[in-house]
Amino acid sequence: MATEILMPALSPTMEEGTLAKWLVKEGDTVSSGDIIAEIETDKATMEFEAVDEGIIGKLLVAEGTEGVAVNAPIAILLDEGEDADTLPAPSSAAPAPSSVPTAMSGSEEPALAAPKAVVIPDDPEIPEGTEMKSTTVREALRDAMAEEMRRDPNVFLMGEEVAQYQGAYKISQGMLDEFGDKRVIDTPITEHGFTGIAVGAAFGGLRPIVEFMTFNFAMQAIDQIINSAAKTLYMSGGQMGAPMVFRGANGAAARVGAQHSQDYATWYAQVPGLKVAMPYSAADAKGLLKSAIRDPNPVVFLENEILYGQAFDVPVMDDFTVPFGKAKIWREGSDVTIVSFGIGMKYALEAADALAADGISAEVIDLRTLRPMDTETVVKSVMKTNRCVTVEEGWPVGSIGGHISNVLMQEAFDYLDAPVITCTGKDVPMPYAANLEKLALVTTDEVIAAVKTVTYR
Amino acid sequence: MAARKKPAKSNTSKEDLLKFYREMLMIRRFEEKAGQLYGMGLIGGFCHLYIGQEAVVVGIEAATKEGDKRITSYRDHGHMLACGMDPKGVMAELTGREGGYSRGKGGSMHMFSKEKNFYGGNGIVGAQVPIGAGLAFADKYLGNDNVSFAYFGDGAANQGQVYETFNMASLWKLPVIFVIENNQYAMGTSLQRASSTPELYTRGTAFGIPGETVDGMDVFAVKAASEKAVAHCRTGKGPYILEMVTYRYRGHSMSDPAKYRTREEVQKVREERDAIEHVRELILLGKHASEEDLKAIDKQIKAEVNEAAEFAKQSPEPALSELWTDIYADA
Numbered sequence: 001m002a003t004e005i006l007m008p009a010l011s012p013t014m015e016e017g018t019l020a021k022w023l024v025k026e027g028d029t030v031s032s033g034d035i036i037a038e039i040e041t042d043k044a045t046m047e048f049e050a051v052d053e054g055i056i057g058k059l060l061v062a063e064g065t066e067g068v069a070v071n072a073p074i075a076i077l078l079d080e081g082e083d084a085d086t087l088p089a090p091s092s093a094a095p096a097p098s099s100v101p102t103a104m105s106g107s108e109e110p111a112l113a114a115p116k117a118v119v120i121p122d123d124p125e126i127p128e129g130t131e132m133k134s135t136t137v138r139e140a141l142r143d144a145m146a147e148e149m150r151r152d153p154n155v156f157l158m159g160e161e162v163a164q165y166q167g168a169y170k171i172s173q174g175m176l177d178e179f180g181d182k183r184v185i186d187t188p189i190t191e192h193g194f195t196g197i198a199v200g201a202a203f204g205g206l207r208p209i210v211e212f213m214t215f216n217f218a219m220q221a222i223d224q225i226i227n228s229a230a231k232t233l234y235m236s237g238g239q240m241g242a243p244m245v246f247r248g249a250n251g252a253a254a255r256v257g258a259q260h261s262q263d264y265a266t267w268y269a270q271v272p273g274l275k276v277a278m279p280y281s282a283a284d285a286k287g288l289l290k291s292a293i294r295d296p297n298p299v300v301f302l303e304n305e306i307l308y309g310q311a312f313d314v315p316v317m318d319d320f321t322v323p324f325g326k327a328k329i330w331r332e333g334s335d336v337t338i339v340s341f342g343i344g345m346k347y348a349l350e351a352a353d354a355l356a357a358d359g360i361s362a363e364v365i366d367l368r369t370l371r372p373m374d375t376e377t378v379v380k381s382v383m384k385t386n387r388c389v390t391v392e393e394g395w396p397v398g399s400i401g402g403h404i405s406n407v408l409m410q411e412a413f414d415y416l417d418a419p420v421i422t423c424t425g426k427d428v429p430m431p432y433a434a435n436l437e438k439l440a441l442v443t444t445d446e447v448i449a450a451v452k453t454v455t456y457r
Numbered sequence: 458m459a460a461r462k463k464p465a466k467s468n469t470s471k472e473d474l475l476k477f478y479r480e481m482l483m484i485r486r487f488e489e490k491a492g493q494l495y496g497m498g499l500i501g502g503f504c505h506l507y508i509g510q511e512a513v514v515v516g517i518e519a520a521t522k523e524g525d526k527r528i529t530s531y532r533d534h535g536h537m538l539a540c541g542m543d544p545k546g547v548m549a550e551l552t553g554r555e556g557g558y559s560r561g562k563g564g565s566m567h568m569f570s571k572e573k574n575f576y577g578g579n580g581i582v583g584a585q586v587p588i589g590a591g592l593a594f595a596d597k598y599l600g601n602d603n604v605s606f607a608y609f610g611d612g613a614a615n616q617g618q619v620y621e622t623f624n625m626a627s628l629w630k631l632p633v634i635f636v637i638e639n640n641q642y643a644m645g646t647s648l649q650r651a652s653s654t655p656e657l658y659t660r661g662t663a664f665g666i667p668g669e670t671v672d673g674m675d676v677f678a679v680k681a682a683s684e685k686a687v688a689h690c691r692t693g694k695g696p697y698i699l700e701m702v703t704y705r706y707r708g709h710s711m712s713d714p715a716k717y718r719t720r721e722e723v724q725k726v727r728e729e730r731d732a733i734e735h736v737r738e739l740i741l742l743g744k745h746a747s748e749e750d751l752k753a754i755d756k757q758i759k760a761e762v763n764e765a766a767e768f769a770k771q772s773p774e775p776a777l778s779e780l781w782t783d784i785y786a787d788a
């Protein structure tokens with residue numbers, strides 16, 4: 001019986017791809033394991049293997065076609081003796097049953113498009129009239145590292161798959177070529193060991209950037225990050241410290257389960273001696289990472305896999321940096337203050353858009369760095385709006401939102417017209433099932449509901 | 458890896474030959490189906506296929522007895538099938554459904570079976586190694602003669618906790634067999650680029666743990682070496698290291714572009730060293746079964762795998778209330 005070969009999902013976050021090249025033609029016999037096509041995703045070009053054996057009856061999608069949806073039929077595979085011309089027309093829609101999750105959780109939402117209608121007040125760090133360039137977070141991070149490595153020969157990058165593989169998430173793409181293997185270093189899978197070596201190198205006068213493939217694996221190394229990197233300046237009476245950056249993907253990706261989906265924001269934000277950044281936009285990713293690399297202290301730099309592919313405007317400047325400890329007001333408003341950071345900003349901004357349609361004016365603040373934390377901007381805003389909702393992906397106990405409500409209680413108690421509501425991830429390990437994962441994460445709807453509660457609507 | 462010489466005449470029984478053929482083929486067809494379901498978006502996240510390495514688990518399981526325990530990494534589907542877990546339950550976990558071994562909450566990397574003494578499914582490279590030794594600690598403490606198998610990769614073999622474990626396992630004579638599945642690559646990093654000494658079976662030398670390198674593409678060699686290791690462990694002589702030299706045919710996970718090795722390299726192993734082909738040739742050479750008989754087995758396995766896939770598609774998603782269960786055991 002003829003079967004349709006469908007456009008495959010080749011990564012946890014892929015929704016569509018380019019059919020770059022056919023490696024078979026109509027009439028070819030294929031067997032399981034034969035490479036039949038090359039498919040491009042935003043991260044890589046992948047080879048696509050046949051699963052079943054048969055004869056290629058028809059190629060339904062021409063090579064070079066972009067934006068081919070996952071699950072769309074791309075070819076017809078025939079059994080011996082069948083004829084392509086006698087076949088019924090292929091179904092045009094993706095045949096996935098409606099109850100079936102796609103490869104990307106929450107894919108009904110345009111996860112990769114930045115919310116529109118965002119009012120960004122003038123940014124003091126960017127001179128008027130500066131040209132802006134649409135850049136993904138992935139590119140922005142790479143540009144930041146490359147610029148700083150050109151500037152300071154003692155900056156180097158080490159981590160798993162950062163060099164020859166070009167980065168597990170392609171953040172260090174092209175860096176081995178430019179800087180060579182003295183400065184872009186592949187490590188074995190030995191997080192505790194190489195992190196300690198990097199701390200020692202920092203003591204010794206270098207400026208290491210340690211990439212963790214994801215921060216879940218930094219738990220192997222957390223002793224060196226906290227006991228060695230964060231505390232040494234203090235313990236040595238100011239004689240020596242660890243000027244270095246620990247960076248990598250943090251938080252949930254999509255469907256990768258409990259051990260690969262944790263937000264460590266509060267873990268590191270608790271530690272004196274560390275600085276902690278968790279950017280949302282590409283411009284902040286770039287400007288904060290450059291500042292982090294120059295900072296004379298250890299900086300934990302928390303990125304997000306889902307944001308890597310998202311594009312934002314980044315100013316075209318010779319040396320664009322963003323200071324630590326300065327929140328950014330993404331949107332001005334008068335009825336409620338929504339405070340977030342990292343991917344939480346996506347929900348905060350989406351909620352603000354939806355609330356605007358309901359006549360509720362939300363001020364949205366992106367903390368950008370969690371240590372130091374710009375609570376002054378939050379307090380000032382709440383003095384104006386008298387209400388506050390916080391949004392984050394991490395667990396509720398000991399959350400950043402909990403800390404903010406504590407600050408507001410002490411510094412703006414008389415200004416609050418409602419208790420602060422903290423929207424967080426649910427108090428459970430991340431489940432794998434698509435429906436449960438969706439429930440476990442914080443959602444835009446929860447933010448909207450929280451705002452309605454604090455505004456008594 | 459050198460090419461295997463023509464299949465030697467084996468004195469293995471017909472039953473064993475056919476059993477190995479069936480079990481290895483089951484894993485391969487199951488994994489191919491999983492790859493297909495991933496491509497259709499029915500399986501999400503990471504999905505690490507075991508294709509190419511089938512002889513390792515099948516050969517080792519042939520040397521185990523009731524009560525023995527096993528633990529491995531995220532590349533775990535083959536281990537679960539080989540220790541007798543139900544393909545339906547494994548596939549339904551891959552699709553995140555109620556009928557899965559973890560009721561959809563674990564996923565590809567995190568499945569467990571108390572009944573089959575399968576302790577996961579660990580997503581953190583190297584973390585299963587001390588846990589495997591801990592299983593052995595419990596058995597020794599309880600005074601039985603069970604043996605535990607801790608499987609890990611060539612990449613994991615560099616993790617620090619592995620060596621902390623080697624020391625204690627040897628010091629305390631724990632009945633644990635460390636199975637290093639050396640498939641030559643850790644994601645995109647070849648063994649040569651990550652290990653100062655590539656002879657992984659010697660990694661226990663400093664701790665006094667005997668080690669052996671085994672052709673992991675030859676199910677009989679695997680079984681023979683495992684029997685020897687098991688005998689060592691069961692008689693209280695302490696841990697043993699088996700380095701299984703094997704090869705993974707597919708990418709590290711579904712999203713690996715695999716630019717770190719050539720097509721020819723993969724093709725050569727498939728053509729010259731494939732574990733299933735090896736057994737198939739022995740069966741035919743020894744006239745233990747005809748081409749027709751083997752075709753019938755293939756067909757039956759395909760049907761079983763299709764049944765598992767169908768089950769995994771039809772099984773409902775877990776009830777929403779499951780989000781809040783299993784966080785704590787009842788006190």
Ligand SMILES: Cc1ncc(C[n+]2csc(CCOP(=O)(O)OP(=O)(O)O)c2C)c(N)n1
Pocket residue numbers: 160189191213217220530532580581582583609610611612613614640642643644709
């Ligand atoms: C502590 C930790 N670091 C990094 C990773 C990411 N990672 C997952 S698998 C893998 C490669 C492991 O290779 P190997 O041990 O050879 O096993 P194989 O995948 O070949 O079976 C890496 C780096 C992880 N899961 N855990």
Ligand SMILES: [Mg+2]
Pocket residue numbers: 610611612638639640641642643644
């Ligand atoms: Mg390996």
